[in-house]
Amino acid sequence: MFNKILFALIAAIVALAYGLFLGGLSRKIMARLHGRKGPTVFQNFIDVWKLFRKRTAISHGVMFYLAPTFRFLGGVGTFLLVPIVFDSPYLSNFSFGGDLIVLIYFMVFGCLGMALGASESGHPHSAIAVTRGLSQMAGYELPFLIAVIGIAFANHTITFQGIIQAQQGGILHWNLFQYPFLSIAALISMLGMYMSYPFAVVMAPQEIAVGPPTEFSSEFLSFMFSGRSIFAVAKYLVFMNLLLGGATNLLEAFIKTFILFLWPLFITGVFPRFRLEQSVRFFWTYPVLIGLIDFIGIFITRS
Amino acid sequence: MADNKHFLNDKPEKLTYARVWEKFDNWARANSLWVVAYGTGCGSIEIPPMVTSRFDAERFGVNMVGTPRQADVLIISGYLAVKTLKRVIRVYEQMQSPKYVVALGACPINGGMYFDSYNTINLLDKYLPVDVWLTGCMPRPEAILSAFADLMKRIKEGRADGWKKYIDNLGEYRKNQEKIIKNWKMPNYNW
Numbered sequence: 001m002f003n004k005i006l007f008a009l010i011a012a013i014v015a016l017a018y019g020l021f022l023g024g025l026s027r028k029i030m031a032r033l034h035g036r037k038g039p040t041v042f043q044n045f046i047d048v049w050k051l052f053r054k055r056t057a058i059s060h061g062v063m064f065y066l067a068p069t070f071r072f073l074g075g076v077g078t079f080l081l082v083p084i085v086f087d088s089p090y091l092s093n094f095s096f097g098g099d100l101i102v103l104i105y106f107m108v109f110g111c112l113g114m115a116l117g118a119s120e121s122g123h124p125h126s127a128i129a130v131t132r133g134l135s136q137m138a139g140y141e142l143p144f145l146i147a148v149i150g151i152a153f154a155n156h157t158i159t160f161q162g163i164i165q166a167q168q169g170g171i172l173h174w175n176l177f178q179y180p181f182l183s184i185a186a187l188i189s190m191l192g193m194y195m196s197y198p199f200a201v202v203m204a205p206q207e208i209a210v211g212p213p214t215e216f217s218s219e220f221l222s223f224m225f226s227g228r229s230i231f232a233v234a235k236y237l238v239f240m241n242l243l244l245g246g247a248t249n250l251l252e253a254f255i256k257t258f259i260l261f262l263w264p265l266f267i268t269g270v271f272p273r274f275r276l277e278q279s280v281r282f283f284w285t286y287p288v289l290i291g292l293i294d295f296i297g298i299f300i301t302r303s
Numbered sequence: 304m305a306d307n308k309h310f311l312n313d314k315p316e317k318l319t320y321a322r323v324w325e326k327f328d329n330w331a332r333a334n335s336l337w338v339v340a341y342g343t344g345c346g347s348i349e350i351p352p353m354v355t356s357r358f359d360a361e362r363f364g365v366n367m368v369g370t371p372r373q374a375d376v377l378i379i380s381g382y383l384a385v386k387t388l389k390r391v392i393r394v395y396e397q398m399q400s401p402k403y404v405v406a407l408g409a410c411p412i413n414g415g416m417y418f419d420s421y422n423t424i425n426l427l428d429k430y431l432p433v434d435v436w437l438t439g440c441m442p443r444p445e446a447i448l449s450a451f452a453d454l455m456k457r458i459k460e461g462r463a464d465g466w467k468k469y470i471d472n473l474g475e476y477r478k479n480q481e482k483i484i485k486n487w488k489m490p491n492y493n494w
Contacts, residue, residue, distance in 0.1 A: 027361075036359040043335070043364055050335040050375075053328045055400045058372070125370075209369030217372040217399045 007090035008080055012230065015079055019229025020044040022258075026265050033269045044229070051222035058217060060121045067117020068216065068223035074110020075231030081106060082237040084253050086164045086246040100158045103238065104148060110231060111137060114212055114224070121215035129211035132276050133202040139283035140192030140199070146291040147186035151175055151242055154298045164246035174245040179298070183243050185291030187263065192283060193235055196264035197271045199279045236260045325461070332375065332401060333455040334364045339374035341394055344381025346407045346441050353444040365451055371397040376454070379431075381441065382410035382423045388430060389484050395431055396493040400466045403434045403458070405450055408441055415440055429479045432465030 024041040031038025059065075081103050083092035115134055118126040152158050154175075155166040167173050176183045192199045203211035213224055236257040240247065244260070247253035274282065342350065354360050354367055368374050371394045383391065395404070406427050409415035414425035427433055434457065437450040457463040469476060473492075481487050 031359070031361060035356045037362040038359070039361050039364055046331050046335045046364060049328075050331040051373075053331065054375075057399065210373065213373075214370045215372055221373060 004090060004094075008093050011084060011091060011093065012076055012079055015233040016226055016230050017045075018254075018257075019231075019233040020048065020226070022232065022261050023229055026261070029265060030269060044225070048222050048225050051217075051225065052219055054218040056218035056220070058215070060215065063117050063120040064215075065117075065220075067114050067120075068220045068227070070113020070117070071110045071224045072227035072230075074106065074113060075227040075229075075234060077109065078103065078106050079230050079234035079237070082234055082241060083160050083164070084237060084247065085250060086161070086168075086248055091250065092161070095160045098158050099160055100148065100152055100163075104145065107235075107238075108137060108141070110227065118212035118215070123215045125208040125214045126212050128208050129202055129204070129214070132204075133212060135276055135280055136192060136195075136199060136202060136283075139280035140189040142189075143185040143283060143287035143291050144189040144193070146288060146295055147182045147189070148242065150182045150291065150295045150298055151179065154179060154302065156302075160241050160246075164241055167245035171245070174243065176243045176245075179294045181290050181294035185287040186239065186243060188287040188290075189283065190235070190239060190260075191264050191267055192279070194232070194264040197268040198274045198282075200268075200273050201276050201279060204273070233257065326459075329459050329461055333458040335366075336364060336376050336403075336451065336454070337366045337368045337374050338376045338378060339371045339394060339398065340367045340369055341371075341377070341391075342380050343383055343387050343391060344379075344408075344410065346380030347378075349407075349441055349444055349447060350378065350380065353447050358444040358448060360448060360451065363448070363451060363455070371395075372399065374398050375401070376403050376405060377431075378405045378407055379411050379427055379433075380407045382408075382415065382417050382420075383427060385422050385424065385483055388424060388480070389489070391431065392480060393489065393493045395469075400470075401463075402466050403454060403463050404431055404465055405435045405437065405454060406433045407437050407447065407450075409438050410440075412436055412438060424483065430476060430483070432468045432476075434463045434465045 021041060021044070023044040024039065027043060028038040028041050080093050081095060081099050083095045085091040111133060115130045118130050151163060155163050157163060157166070163175075167175060167178075171177070195202050208214075213221060216224065237253070239260050240253065240256045244256045247256055338350075340350075342348075350367075352358055354365070365376075371377075375398070377391070377395055377398065379391065395402070404427075406412065410417060410423065411427035411433070414420070414423065417423045418425055424430065435450050435454045437446060439446055442450070454463060
């Protein structure tokens with residue numbers, strides 16, 4: 001057990017570094033798309049360190065302090081639930097029977113904590129952004145739930161280990177090819193989760209400053225930044241395990257998460273922004289209808 | 304400047320643990336300057352070309368942020384009206400230390416072409432501590448980038464300490480500010 005905790009901690013630190021690196025890489029790639037040189041790929045490390053060492057003199061109450069902690073713990077907690085390497089004694093983190101259900105709950109934990117804290121800061125931009133964030137969450141959770149429940153029902157399991165087990169034995173056994181419509185629904189809801197560009201109305205630069213964390217500075221922001229990076233990696237791992245057949249070694253995990261990292265990034269690069277009602281309407285129609293094709297098929301054939 | 308107790312000595316100091324730590328912090332601060340997107344005068348028109356494709360300030364880690372809470376640098380871009388000065392003071396005091404001020408153009412230095420105007424200030428340093436001056440009317444984006452390079456050099460050397468001066472001499476600065484802003488209806492310090 002001690003070894004397991006130790007490896008999970010090391011994995012969380014590696015995930016933080018990997019997440020920050022991917023963030024820097026996405027800034028570099030976006031700069032190249034704009035025809036700029038762009039910052040170094042390690043820019044996010046520098047930003048996090050600088051923010052961590054800045055002084056702070058603001059207080060808005062207890063929830064204001066707790067919000068970055070919730071965000072960080074939401075990220076780390078999600079990460080610790082998801083197996084990184086299938087059947088590995090050390091790198092499967094703390095996955096257990098029924099972890100899929102806990103995960104669905106835990107993935108919104110950070111956002112809700114953030115919403116409470118950002119609301120307490122009292123800034124009008126924060127209030128607008130929190131409203132938008134929670135509404136949009138209600139939008140993308142629906143296709144995501146259809147995909148997760150569909151996959152769980154098809155494989156007769158609510159554990160990650162079971163879902164990965166069912167996908168072993170060749171690329172065509174992956175859920176991506178077994179249930180393509182569910183996968184499309186999941187991948188579209190992934191765009192909403194990463195707030196990539198057609199659905200970027202929550203942070204909405206040029207409109208409501210920087211979204212929910214408008215009033216957060218220094219160490220608070222540094223914590224949110226790192227929490228978001230770990231959360232991003234955790235979500236790549238979730239989608240890797242659900243759709244791409246998990247990973248049997250560490251290299252495979254890195255390659256598959258990297259491919260998943262490119263998907264929202266290139267969508268971001270070429271799209272303008274939806275308004276809130278447009279994005280929620282989009283999530284509740286197209287991905288839901290596409291996902292339901294497979295969902296109903298599974299119910300008919302399996303029951 | 305009479306008050307230079309925060310400046311580094313010229314002779315090389317002994318490298319202690321704390322000193323190395325501070326050097327590393329300063330390096331990180333210099334390479335990640337977040338600028339509050341607030342244009343005070345005509346010079347702010349030179350900022351968009353600086354951050355977009357042509358001159359690309361992001362390659363030096365210079366980023367624009369929409370909120371003073373997260374910003375490190377305040378650019379006073381061009382002439383500063385008394386009305387704007389009040390807002391600038393609010394923005395500056397809401398920023399978290401360490402924070403730096405870059406004064407752009409001739410107007411914050413000596414009033415520029417508005418030197419005899421009834422409602423602009425002539426010397427910014429009386430009201431806020433300025434770390435880097437950049438003259439010109441208007442300075443082009445290359446010049447602004449050179450000002451940023453200068454600021455980065457000063458931060459790395461530990462000499463960009465206007466924020467310390469502001470804290471130490473808050474009374475003096477406040478006296479000057481209240482002299483020119485007639486309807487001073489603000490708290491003692493704008494947290």
